[in-house]
Amino acid sequence: MSTLMVLRVAIKALARNKMRTALTMLGMIIGVAAVITMVALGTGAQSSIESQIQAAGTNMIMVSAGNFQQGGVRMGQGNASTLTPEDAIAIQSVPGVQYVAPGVSTRGQVVAGNMNWGTQIQGTDVDLPLIRSWPAKLGAFFGPADVASASKVAVIGSVVHEQLFGADVDPVGQIMRINNQPFIVVGVMSAKGQSGMGQDQDDVVYVPYTTVMKKLRGIQFIQNITVSAASAADTTPTADRIANVMRSRHQVSEGDSDDFMVRTMEEMASVRVQATETMTALLASIAGVSLLVGGIGIMNIMLVSVTERTREIGLRMAIGARGRDVLLQFLVEAIVLSMVGGGIGIALGLGLSRGVTAWMTWPTEVSPEAVAIAFVFAAATGVFFGFYPARKAAALDPIDALRFE
Amino acid sequence: MAAGNATSVIAARSLVKTYVVGDYQVKALRGVNLDVPSGEFLAVTGPSGSGKSTFMHIVGCLDRPTSGQYFLDGQDVSRMSKNELAAVRNKKIGFVFQGFNLLSRTSALDNVELPLLYGGSTLKTSERHKLAKDMLAAVGLGDRFSHHPNQLSGGQQQRVAIARALVNNPSILLADEPTGNLDSRTSIDVMGLFQRLNIERGITVVLITHEHDIAEYGTRIVSFRDGVVVTDRPVTSRRTAADELANLPDTAEAV
Structure with missing residues (x-):
């Protein structure tokens, strides 16, 4: 079976149970949208700090007087x-x-x-x-x-x-x-x-x-x-x-x-940038957990689906599907679920980021990297969590599968 | 390849199938020899546990014998790998089941096209549509290819299943209790379709049934008991579905 055919068979199978497909995707949609929005918030905070620094002048260098020492008494920076x-x-x-x-x-x-x-x-x-x-x-x-x-x-x-x-x-x-x-x-x-x-x-x-x-x-x-x-x-x-x-x-x-100190604006700002980077990482990892939960949702549904469609699998095998064909079909179904969910999630994430900026006036900045990573992660989740149910389907014996009530 | 009879579609030689259940060995087949010439309409009967289902699984290439040989179209398929068997099932065997086994929420056309998707087929979409439509027309459902199974009667669903079984032009049509879920009138109707396909297209039909009157639509009846063939006789007074249908009182069309 060609790749295109596999894809078409998978989409047809998903279209047969639209409600379930939509609900499964929802997990993925929320996960991806959360990652994109959270990272957009973090990046927005980061770049607003960076632009403040930019406004102060990134090419600025401060030379200040150093420590002043008289006898054994050290007066501290700025007093020399x-x-x-x-x-x-x-x-x-x-x-x-x-x-x-x-x-x-x-x-x-x-x-x-x-x-x-x-x-x-x-x-x-x-x-x-x-x-x-x-x-x-x-x-x-x-x-x-x-x-x-x-x-x-x-x-x-x-x-x-x-x-x-x-x-x-x-x-x-x-x-x-x-x-x-x-x-x-x-x-x-x-x-x-x-x-x-x-x-x-x-x-x-x-x-x-x-x-x-x-x-x-x-x-x-x-x-x-x-x-x-x-x-x-x-x-x-x-x-x-x-x-x-x-x-x-x-x-x-x-x-x-x-007896003097030379500092650049960048050095002075790096601490604050680091703090927001930590915040971004924290937000992204929380959102990542929801992406993972979405993936587990896909596995859950795929497992139920394999059991529920045992007779279908048996029939497909009886009319000539090899184990590989069945494996591929279920795997592609899981991938389609996660990729389409991921795609909708990206759109939702972009919308949410704009909404947060518009309604709450928090700066957000959608980074293409975050979008790409969220999408790739969604697809990888599909492969990872789709593989086990797909292998279970492919390993079915056609006789038992056909008899399954 | 030492095929049995040159004209035999099915040639079984000392087929033995043993299942191991716990510590016990269950001998489902104890040496079955059978030749089915091309174009025959064979009815296989026997009580449950007689081995007819096991025989059907081996003939249908869903299972392999423990020992013995099985030639399908002169080709020894008894030692083939799972993937090779899948390819044989796709090209040479058409299955019809008691429960129809159609994909729900899928049009009749898509159901019939299903075998064309497997077995490395390189057909274009339009070619697949045409083959499937032709086959649906041949079973008398030329106007219903967009209907879903839940919009079709039992008889119509079984016709879709028969069209699906035949779309890849197989050597044998293997029907496992095809009338088990149908009322008697529809049963006669479906048997009429088998008889017509058997005569018009020369398709070899293997019909598994436990109903003796259904078996009499065939040309030959083989009975199983305890894993061996106990009787093998030609049908002397064959039933003809077309005649019976013509003689039935013209009640509401059940099909």
Whole structure:
């Protein structure tokens, strides 16, 4: 019998008991749909985190001050005062580096008119909007001249804008006081929302880093240097090159611990990505169990079917079916059940994923791999769970089978 | 190949069949010798336990003898493998059963086509349809090929089964109590069909029955008892179904 004929015989046999066929398929449909939807949910969560990181800039490298040690007292990361604006200039010439912005911050009370607000005062350089791909909404970011002269200009985040001036007021050109010193507001950043780390990035005031050093804190060092690599793929090697330059500048000898830290955005994000990967795996394995149960359902029905159709098997043998033909027929029936069930399951899974996004606003992303794996697993389940009943059918003695009541 | 008679479709030589049941040996056949020439209408009778069913299974290639030889169309099939026997059943034997054994929820046409699917047949779908339709027409069901078994009467179902048995043009038609589930009028009708096929198409018919009056539609009666043939006689006053049907009062058509 040709393969096509086997298929046709199997489909005809399945069509003879439509209700049972549909119910058996249902197990497979639910299993496959569950796997696809669960994996889509997990992948969606994962890629929404990834896109947050993308928005923060995957090519971003943070150089921050390291541990500060005085006598036997170690102050912990970020307290060393060895990072200088000259380091930032040196990093600028490291191959693969695109933009560099020295950073130094302080907390401060900002006042405008009769309103005041406590916020983070970030000293930075002119390239920050480029590094973070974050444009100003009103006015403009300060320029090189402001940095050179440590002028008292400020660019405010949208939260500060709202709190001090009100969302409808254009604050550009107005005066605000930071720690009792007057600053001119030159720009307002567009809203950016939470960072990948959960901080509100809009609750901030940006001023030239020189201004923070000289006018607000009176220090000679900076706290960190934000760097962007020219290409995202080159981020890690660039970070390594920066570390080397920094080591030689700070005369860190081999074996000694660095007085600075170089981290990439990717490193910082990998922990969260890992967490969602674990969640995806968990969801997928739960869904996988339902797929397995669907497979057992197929075996159950096929076993009942073999018993119920014993006379049919006997007849088929009497008119010339070999054991192989009978085996193949039942096996193909099981495979057709699981594959058609799998196919419908894929359609249902795609629909459910869309539904979850539409009604519950959870991000979902159907991965072709998950669809392929679910389908292949469904087909494999058909073969695996169909084989035992099929072999049982093929091993029947035609005389006994014909006499079976 | 030392076939018995050149014209014998069936040639059985000292057929013995022994079953082992627990510690006992049951001798179902104890040396059966029988020749059935082509075109004969043989009726096999005997009480239950006489060995006629075992004989039928061996003749039908569903089972193999413990010893002895069985030539079908001059070919020794007594030592063939299961798969070879399946091929022989497909090509040379047409079965008709007491319980019809049609596939439910399957059209008469599909039922008749069934043997054409096996045995490495390379027929196209249209060719299979044509063969099956022709065969249904030959048994008088030319207008019913799309009907399912539950839409057909017992007699009609048995006709579908006969069409299925004949569709592969077998050497013998092996009927096991074909009238056991039919009323007497329909029985005569079905026997008429066997007689007609036997005469018109020259098909060798082997009819297994325990009803003596049904056996008399054949040309020869063989009786089994305790695993051997006890009587083997030609039918002297053969019944002719067509004549009997013509003489029956014309009651409501039961077929």
